[in-house]
Amino acid sequence: MPTVAVVVEPDLRQQGQGTDSTPLRAAAERLIEAEGLARAIDLDIAHSMIVPVSKPQPATLLGTGKVEEIRGIIEACHAGLVIVDHSLTPVQQRNLEKEWNAKVLDRTGLILEIFGERAQTKEGSLQVELAHLNYQKGRLVRSWTHLERQRGGAGFLGGPGETQIEADRRILQDKIKKLERELEGVRRTRTLHRSKRKKVPLPIVSLVGYTNAGKSTLFNRLTGAEVMAENMLFATLDPTLRRVRLPGGTWIILSDTVGFISDLPTHLVAAFRATLEEVQEADVVLHVRDMSGAASKEEAADVAEILRDLDIDPDDEEHVIEVWNKIDAIAPEERAELITRAERSATGPSIAAVSAITGEGVDRLLAEIETRIAGKLVARRFSIPPERGADLAWLYDHGQVRHRETAEDGTVTVDIEMTSDNAAAFERR
Numbered sequence: 001m002p003t004v005a006v007v008v009e010p011d012l013r014q015q016g017q018g019t020d021s022t023p024l025r026a027a028a029e030r031l032i033e034a035e036g037l038a039r040a041i042d043l044d045i046a047h048s049m050i051v052p053v054s055k056p057q058p059a060t061l062l063g064t065g066k067v068e069e070i071r072g073i074i075e076a077c078h079a080g081l082v083i084v085d086h087s088l089t090p091v092q093q094r095n096l097e098k099e100w101n102a103k104v105l106d107r108t109g110l111i112l113e114i115f116g117e118r119a120q121t122k123e124g125s126l127q128v129e130l131a132h133l134n135y136q137k138g139r140l141v142r143s144w145t146h147l148e149r150q151r152g153g154a155g156f157l158g159g160p161g162e163t164q165i166e167a168d169r170r171i172l173q174d175k176i177k178k179l180e181r182e183l184e185g186v187r188r189t190r191t192l193h194r195s196k197r198k199k200v201p202l203p204i205v206s207l208v209g210y211t212n213a214g215k216s217t218l219f220n221r222l223t224g225a226e227v228m229a230e231n232m233l234f235a236t237l238d239p240t241l242r243r244v245r246l247p248g249g250t251w252i253i254l255s256d257t258v259g260f261i262s263d264l265p266t267h268l269v270a271a272f273r274a275t276l277e278e279v280q281e282a283d284v285v286l287h288v289r290d291m292s293g294a295a296s297k298e299e300a301a302d303v304a305e306i307l308r309d310l311d312i313d314p315d316d317e318e319h320v321i322e323v324w325n326k327i328d329a330i331a332p333e334e335r336a337e338l339i340t341r342a343e344r345s346a347t348g349p350s351i352a353a354v355s356a357i358t359g360e361g362v363d364r365l366l367a368e369i370e371t372r373i374a375g376k377l378v379a380r381r382f383s384i385p386p387e388r389g390a391d392l393a394w395l396y397d398h399g400q401v402r403h404r405e406t407a408e409d410g411t412v413t414v415d416i417e418m419t420s421d422n423a424a425a426f427e428r429r
Contacts, residue, residue: 005081006074007034007048010061012086023300025262033262034085034107035277036212039118040114046077060099061092076424083110087263107263108135119120123186126375127212130179164254170314187277202243203252203373206279209288209306210299212261214325218288218356221365241278246370247363249398255282262302264364280310285320286365287349291338292329320349328355373418382426386410391429 009031028051038045051066060067061084074082081103089107096104105113112135115128123149207215219225223242240256255278279285285307289300300322304314314320324342327335335353339361342353352368354361355369379402384392392412395401399418406412 002044003043003081004046004077004079005038005043006070006079007031007038007045007083008062008070008085009034009048009050009058010053010084010086011050012056014054020128025295025359028315029295029298030085030426034083034110037107037110037114038083041110041117043081043083045115046079047073047077053268058089059092060095061086061088062096065100070334074100074102085110093139104350110149111261126179126183126186130176130183131180133176137169137176138400155338159375189404202254203250204278204281205244205252205282205284205286205369205373206255206257207286207288207418208279209259209286209323209325210290210303211261212357213259213288213290215256215259215288218286218323218325218354219254219354221359221362223254246366246418248367248370248374248418249399249422250374252369252373255279260306262298276310279307280312283319284369285312286323286369287314287320288323288325289328291324292326293355307354316348320371321365321372322349322351322352322363324353325356327353328358328359347364356365374421378420378423379415379417379421380426381413381415384412384414386412391426395426398426413424 008409009027011027030052031048035045035048049070051062051070053062055063057063062070070082073079079102082096082100082105083102083107086107088096088104093104093106112128112132115124116132118124207219209215219240219242225242225246226242242254244252244254247250257276257279287300287303287307289296289303293299307314312320327338330338333369339353342351345351350368352361352365354365356362382391382395384395386409391415395414395416399416399422401416402412403415404412405414
């Protein structure tokens with residue numbers, strides 16, 4: 001039976017925080033996202049509400065009247081869990097749990113719970129556990145007697161030993177160091193795999209985007225893979241790589257990564273650094289956006305901010321392509337206008353309007369990727385004598401044969417479209 005939960009959205013942003021580059025998101029939109037996060041771990045949301053906070057309280061974040069009002073709602077709903085969609089200090093979390101007589105999870109704790117459920121690989125599990133321990137380290141605030149100071153030494157001469165809370169912190173710190181060592185091993189392995197890939201140099205194309213933007217669905221569309229793709233936040237967590245052949249015959253490695261989210265805790269970004277290195281190493285980055293959502297602009301700003309943290313310029317025209325996804329979920333007139341805007345985009349990263357569900361616009365996206373990696377497609381005509389069968393096979397592997405004729409002496413003439421790099425490579429043969 002799912003846990004009954006109440007979702008609280010503190011509205012602190014009415015004080016005019018934010019910049020032009022990071023637009024503020026309406027409280028209603030943030031509440032919808034918080035509900036989506038809660039449902040991602042099968043919570044039964046009995047009640048959700050926006051709570052205006054004019055002045056954050058150090059003890060409880062929310063005002064006294066609102067704390068009492070929410071307590072009444074929790075009791076009426078028989079809720080055992082309250083989600084507060086904001087970062088809480090350890091003291092605030094403890095005080096709210098006392099006031100409401102219910103378990104309290106802040107935004108960071110909720111994201112960690114989802115990550116814990118989604119991680120499939122050893123690397124993913126290690127990263128989640130490390131982030132969780134760093135989160136818990138500051139929350140060893142308890143009131144039971146086991147935190148009293150233990151006496152050190154023997155008899156009455158021994159000085160005061162460490163408190164139980166100090167012992168707990170030491171144990172946590174030891175676990176953190178052990179996990180960091182294991183993750184360093186994972187990072188070395190990933191670096192080794194990357195260096196092996198460079199010996200057989202296939203360009204890396206990495207998908208990034210806000211969680212639930214449709215990255216995994218697009219990944220499946222482009223690769224024919226069956227990565228889990230659900231209409232929920234953080235449906236996939238572990239990175240996945242597949243080989244893909246582009247229309248002009250160029251082979252690439254496509255990488256699907258963890259989705260981003262606003263207010264992603266810094267220690268979570270640090271824990272997933274090994275995974276996000278795939279993005280840093282990519283030759284082309286596809287920034288996937290959900291154009292059917294009301295908060296598309298704000299989500300894009302959040303992703304751009306995290307990309308900058310990874311030393312990637314989101315406006316880099318050569319290496320970043322914006323993928324305007326989910327155009328199938330938009331009204332026909334609006335979709336036509338969106339496609340026109342995408343095709344006419346002249347400044348900033350190139351734009352491809354696509355539907356990962358129907359496949360609309362995917363051909364243009366693939367052609368754009370290939371142009372970035374291997375140059376534009378060119379039309380060529382080659383005549384291959386019968387004894388050069390390997391050359392003919394090479395052409396089929398590295399381009400799109402549009403027409404073929406075979407002469408009486410066995411000479412094969414092909415009209416082919418291929419990248420300028422591949423055409424030059426074939427002429428060198």
